[in-house]
Amino acid sequence: MPLEFELAPGRMIGGNHPCFIIAEIGQNHQGDLEIAKQMIKKCKEAGADCAKFQKSELDHKFNKAALARPYTSKHSWGATYGEHKRHLEFSHEQYRELKRYSEEIGIIFAASGMDEAAVEFLHELDVHFFKVGSGDTNNLPYLETTAKKGRPMLISSGMQTLDTMRKVYNTVKPINPNFLFMQCTSAYPLNPEDVHLRCIQTYQKEFPDIPIGYSGHESGIAISLAAIALGAKVIERHVTLDKTWKGSDHAASLDFDELAELVKKVRVVEMAMGSFVKDMRPCEIACHDKLGKSVVAKQDIPAGTALTMEMMTVKVAEPKGFPPENIYQLVGKKLKRALECDETVAGDDVE
Numbered sequence: 001m002p003l004e005f006e007l008a009p010g011r012m013i014g015g016n017h018p019c020f021i022i023a024e025i026g027q028n029h030q031g032d033l034e035i036a037k038q039m040i041k042k043c044k045e046a047g048a049d050c051a052k053f054q055k056s057e058l059d060h061k062f063n064k065a066a067l068a069r070p071y072t073s074k075h076s077w078g079a080t081y082g083e084h085k086r087h088l089e090f091s092h093e094q095y096r097e098l099k100r101y102s103e104e105i106g107i108i109f110a111a112s113g114m115d116e117a118a119v120e121f122l123h124e125l126d127v128h129f130f131k132v133g134s135g136d137t138n139n140l141p142y143l144e145t146t147a148k149k150g151r152p153m154l155i156s157s158g159m160q161t162l163d164t165m166r167k168v169y170n171t172v173k174p175i176n177p178n179f180l181f182m183q184c185t186s187a188y189p190l191n192p193e194d195v196h197l198r199c200i201q202t203y204q205k206e207f208p209d210i211p212i213g214y215s216g217h218e219s220g221i222a223i224s225l226a227a228i229a230l231g232a233k234v235i236e237r238h239v240t241l242d243k244t245w246k247g248s249d250h251a252a253s254l255d256f257d258e259l260a261e262l263v264k265k266v267r268v269v270e271m272a273m274g275s276f277v278k279d280m281r282p283c284e285i286a287c288h289d290k291l292g293k294s295v296v297a298k299q300d301i302p303a304g305t306a307l308t309m310e311m312m313t314v315k316v317a318e319p320k321g322f323p324p325e326n327i328y329q330l331v332g333k334k335l336k337r338a339l340e341c342d343e344t345v346a347g348d349d350v351e
Contacts, residue, residue: 003209005178007152008108008128011049013233014180014211019266022110022131022236023048023259024215026249027088031077036090037101039241040109042256047263050108052131052236055095057117058085075248092121099125116145123149131236134158134186140171147172153179154234156215158186162202169207182213182234183227189252190217197223200230217252221262228269235266294321295330297339305335307350317344 004014013020023043029036036053043051058067067082077087090098095111102109112131113119119130119142129152136142137160146153153176157165165181172179183199195218203212213234214227224235238253254262280288294317301311307330314324321344322330333350 003177003211005152008050011108017233018270019228019232020050020213020234021048021263021266022050022052022234024052024236024238024253026052026054026238028238028240028245028247028249028253029053029088030245030247031088031090033090033094033097035241036098039239040098040102040107041105042241043239043259044105044107046256046260048107048259050110051102052109053090053095053098053111054114054133055111055118055122056085056089056114057121058082058089060117061115073248075246077246095121095125099127113146116142119146119149123151127151129154132156134160134184137168138164140167143168143171144175147175147179150176151178152176154182154213154236155179156182156184156236157199157203158184158215162206165203166206169210180211180213180234181207182215182236183232184215185217188217188248189219192218192223195223197227197230200227200232204231219252221254221258221265224262225265225269228266229273235262237262289320291316292320293317293324295324295327295345296321297341297343297345299341301335301339303335303338307331307333307335312345315342319344319346321346 004012004017007013007020025036025039029039040051067080069081071078071081071084076084078084099109108128110127110129110131111122112133113122114133122130130146132146132153132155134156137155137157153172155168181203183197183203185194185196187194200212200214211233212231214224214232215236216224217238224237227235238249239259240250240253240255243250243253243255293314295312296315296317298311298313309331312327312330330345330350336349336351339345
């Protein structure tokens with residue numbers, strides 16, 4: 001059984017617990033606090049477990065040259081990349097306000113710490129868990145620092161190799177056992193042929209003592225539902241109020257109607273996964289009683305006759321009799337009583 005742990009108070013993940021559904025607002029709030037609050041509320045209304053953001057301390061995440069780089073993209077909010085990122089970055093006090101608002105309406109608040117300074121702030125903010133974005137998954141010093149905080153960790157695997165993920169596992173596991181990997185491909189939007197859901201199974205085999213999740217950037221919800229069927233214990237999807245808004249993540253996001261549909265169908269798929277035991281279910285009894293077949297006599301058979309296959313056939317019969325999957329057990333058995341053609345063969349009819 002995969003490891004189970006408490007991701008947030010009263011919310012277990014792994015094992016047979018319900019999938020934890022993260023609505024990734026990221027920076028799709030356009031730098032507007034009221035839009036961010038509106039999105040948190042819509043995440044709650046759609047049934048998501050968590051509304052998540054991305055927190056950076058820009059001077060720690062980027063060097064000076066990166067921040068000064070001209071940024072002329074159609075998605076730009078400033079002349080340089082630094083100006084663009086500063087427009088989208090909320091202050092510490094704004095993050096405190098967003099967390100308070102999330103708690104007021106009853107949804108778990110989270111954020112990816114995009115650098116070690118951001119992790120320190122989120123730790124002080126008392127988030128329930130840390131999300132490690134794919135850009136920091138191979139940042140082993142960052143992982144050590146984050147793991148030592150003692151909070152559960154969700155670690156995305158975009159842009160990484162299996163060998164790197166082994167290093168990540170060996171770095172985090174001795175420090176903090178409460179973590180999972182999330183299959184992820186870092187492309188926005190993500191084409192189906194680039195998703196590689198079978199990596200979920202690779203991780204399950206390679207790391208059998210941790211849960212596995214899925215962080216997706218594809219269009220629609222079908223692939224995320226397939227991830228659930230493959231055993232994903234956490235699903236993360238970006239969300240937006242408008243897929244046409246400025247910003248590279250919007251086109252790879254779900255609108256809130258799609259998010260609500262995803263939540264609904266995840267729960268249906270989880271219910272449908274059911275048991276590992278194959279047996280006749282109570283709901284099948286009526287069909288079995290109506291249409292289930294039995295062994296019947298293919299001809300008149302005198303008492304004392306040793307049965308052969310040529311003497312028997314299988315039909316829907318009244319009353320029910322010997323089950324057809326066991327018909328070969330009747331061969332060579334002697335009849336206690338005579339049977340007429342088309343009469344049901346019962347178990348107590350043979351010696």
